Amino acid sequence: MTAPASAQPSAPVMRLLRRLYGLATSRESVSVLVSVLLTLVVGGVLVVINGDNPFVVYRSLFVHAFGSMQNLTNTLAAATPLIFTGLAVGISFRAGVWNIGAEGQLYLGAMGGAIVGVYLTNLWAPMHIALSLAVAMVCGGLWAWIMGFLKTKWNVDEVVTTMMGNYIAIHFTSYLANYPLKPPKAPIGSTDYVQESAQLPQFVPYSTLNAGFVIAIATAVVYWIFYRYTTTGYQMRTVGYNRLFARYAGMPSGRMILWAMFGSGALAGLAGCVEVLGVQYRFVQDMSPNYGFDGILVALLAMNSGPGIVLVAILFGALRSGGLGVERMTNVPSELSIVLTSVLILLVSSRYALVKLFRKERGTRA
């Protein structure tokens, strides 16, 4: 008889990888631990290539992230934009759509907020800040809304449109920062400094931690309340879980998706605006080190939960600012933190995928 059709030849490397992987995904808590360990190993290899001792470097990383009040505030400052973008992406994921365009929406929000901050004068500070934030949210929100409209009306894939939208927004804001809005003596594309009335107050000297962090936490609280207690939040989430069910039950699924995209873009815009008003005090081109894309990873790791996003954002912030500190003390490049983050995501998201598969095989009995 013929041989079973399912046999596949695997190289020994594949088998080893499979075994390693199987180990990493056998049981929930163990697998998270193993994922973290594997990540540290990969990072450790990189550290060795640089000629340093991994244990020393990791200890230094931890210290620079949490070791002192100063370091802690740096970590929280680094986490602030990630909280916003994580929540932004979380809104879209919960509605069942993929907003990959947080980066571009961030820039639009930053520019909108910067314009309000620079050109409006003689305003009472809280009013000025509030107006700036509001305009930022509208800028980011509208941009995302357009992609949502294309999706609900003609089923244009939102992954592609939001992705392309990123670069349109980035180039457009760079244009503004290099031509119409550029102050004469600025070396690179940027706007003027915002008025003092628009600047977010700082908490601690020598640190960039500012009121933006408070706004971020407040946003996370609103996010949590919205999904847990409001009817619209319930409808939005139901659309994300099962759009057919939502339609069947009479929910306006298209409208929910549009609102979700708007909200998602709005929060990404907030991220940019807070960065402008609280850290840079002006719009600068290329000011975002991939905050928008990191937000995707944050939301994913935190499974879109509000408190989870805050925690994961702080974790990422810790890695980032810790990495910067490590680079100052040793000469290990700070990009180590980017590598650690992305490897961790790869390993952990595979685990999630396998757990989902596993549950489906056990079967929802029906």
Next chain:
Amino acid sequence: MTRQESVPVNAGSDYAVEMRNISKSFGDVKANEDVHLAVRKGSIHCLIGENGAGKSTLMSILYGIIQPDAGEIYVNGRRCVIRNPREANALGIGMVHQHFQLVDSFTVAENVVFGKEPRKGWLTDRRKAAEITRKLSEEYGLKVDPAAKIADLPVGIRQRVELLKALHKGSDILILDEPTAVLTPQETKELFATLRNLVAGGKTVILITHKMEEVMSVSDRVTVLRRGKTVGTMERSECDEHKLSLMMVGRQVEAHLPKPEMPQGKAVLEVSGVKVGGAQGTLSVRGVSFTVREGEIVTIAGVEGNGQSELVEALTGLRPVLEGRVSVGGRDVTNQSPAAIRRAGLAHVPSDRIAMGLSVGQSLEENAVAGHHRMRPFRRGWLMNHREIRKFTESLIGQFDVRCGGSSVAAGTLSGGNMQKLVIAREMSYGARFLLASLPTRGIDIGASELVHKHLIEARNAGTGILVVSTDLDEVFRISDRILVMYNGEVVGEFRADATTREELGLYMIGARRQQEAIAGGEAI
């Protein structure tokens, strides 16, 4: 009336396929129980039965998609074990599925040779592929244009390409699963001519169907299955509509659940001249008219695939109504949104509880409140009132005996029967005037089914008008006041439940009879 097939001991070359004592269970369900099938070489053998009779299971076993729990298969007289479709192909068994396995952007020739492409060095030899296709096409009388793109071809031709594929693989035994479901009458005629050609050339055809006209016009022998067992096998010459119908549905004393006589109430659902589209441009519902009134249960009976699911989708706002009118509670709801139709008074228990009836990732509470989540006790301004929602959910769980780990567990953790109970509980809680229940007891055990029926009758007694779609004649007779039979996209018969027998229904279900008044949409009986 059953007849055991007497199988010759040295089943020599007379039979292309013999399946003996085939049994297969899925959990508690016995899909095939000691089934016998003997198909003579060079014949067209029809396999007929209702939904759930076990026809598809049996053919899946023959084609190697699933393995039998017990029994033997003989192909051309030799005992075989068929572990997967590749092995089936190697034995000369080919299958034409209802959903074609064709790549739309390829040409006919490319699809036919796919997997065994003729080569010229590194490249595909296109000319050879076209030649192979042309030769096969001529040899078997299946006219196709090798260079045509599948995407441009009508369904009937696509089916021919599927047949050519099977023939190219060297199949002598062809299994066709409800092949006329997607064909126009003209295409059906052409298909039958093709099948007769193939058989004249020595091929063997097994045809799964539920339509009597197919049996009568094209078969040489018929095997009838019912509830997983072989009821009997007949030569075509011994067939008539009554025998077929009786074998297919059986004869038994009907158990009607006791219901009080209800006065004729107002119409809660009026369907008039409704036409609905189907796959690839055909009509799945060809002009249907009927009425459902307060305090009655009307059941649409029939074999699945005769337009029932498309009709349900159209009535509930999930599929466009091409022609005709639908009104619920006196309001015209044709082509309105599901929300608007619900506002007019519709409650809907869908046929697929996992894809549509529930959101399995969310909690029971979130599932229970769907549909009336914007209404007063559950909502206070912008906020949801979780306490009320929990109370409500717990009361539903209690009333309908939903076994679960509490109201906040995920709906996906429930068993099938309990999921269905939850869906029904929720849909009945709206106090809707019109309830549409599609395949309400599919895939759930007897205890849960009885509970479902009990609740349906209670609702009916309280004045709700209920439309049920069912493929289970036991259920149809237990709960219905009136029965409509749907065949080929039309309502072909309308009956009072206490004035008909399943044998009579069977005749309509296989297309042997049609009531002119029912088709015209009048109030028959």
Next chain:
Amino acid sequence: MLETLFNLHTLEAAFRIATPLLLAALGGSLTHKAGIFNIGLEGMMLIGAFSAVSFSYATNSWVVGLLGGLLFGLLTGLLFGLFTIDFRTDVIIIGTALNLLALGATTYLLRAIFQVRAGLSSPRIDAIPDVHIPFLEHLGFLKVLSGQSVLTYGGWILIVLLHVVIFRTPFGMHLRAAGEHPEVLAAAGISLRRVRYAAAAGCGALCGLSGAHLALGYLNQFVINITGGQGFIALAAVLFGQGNPVSVFLVTLLFGLADGISSNLQVLGVSGYFSLMVPYILTIVMLTIFAIRSGRKKSAIRA
């Protein structure tokens, strides 16, 4: 004014700019046809660029550099395939994580191994040479076709090669079936897994070549984030051209022209940034048109 915008110099620049886009987009076409939504072209290109520079630096040979870029691109493609095919991770996540990983790892290694801050440039890095075709240079405007990089000509050859592979070979048929109707493969006993792995590996290899060209044929150095988003322009080209090599080529040429014009536009006083936006805007518009058209074809179940 039109002369300032469109002259032979622009055309020549367009070919040059389009080359890395073309190579990466050809790679992306493989995964696109196989039904894998690969947004990690950027990362694969970056890894290819870094590997190519490292190997060229180490051996002072552009050929070895090129092969290094191709090899590491291929390995990255296999890694991508592993996570997306066998581990079944969501393909968007893998793409995003891969892009970030590539950025982080190449920057880190640049600094760690070569001990430089922002970029590596050195006489030890051997660049990909240009090829001059003498008889073309006397044929009027056809002289733009001469003097292009080896990889540009290689890219043009690859267009034809890939077109033949995808549309005229059995493998190509399997590839297209994998993207359109995977069940057909299973029914024919062909391993979907193997076809997709092959596509991922091929895509990685071509992206590696693309990155090699960026680093060795263009700037002759490696700077941090040398790809600068070109992987996404390549993705736009794949989607716009629907994964067909010839269409993809024309689209990359269009994008190259738009980029080439951008510096000329500045001479005229219009910001070059607007022509940089062109690829992305065009892609969104085209995809919307495609979606409207295919929506009209299908029968509507409103859900």
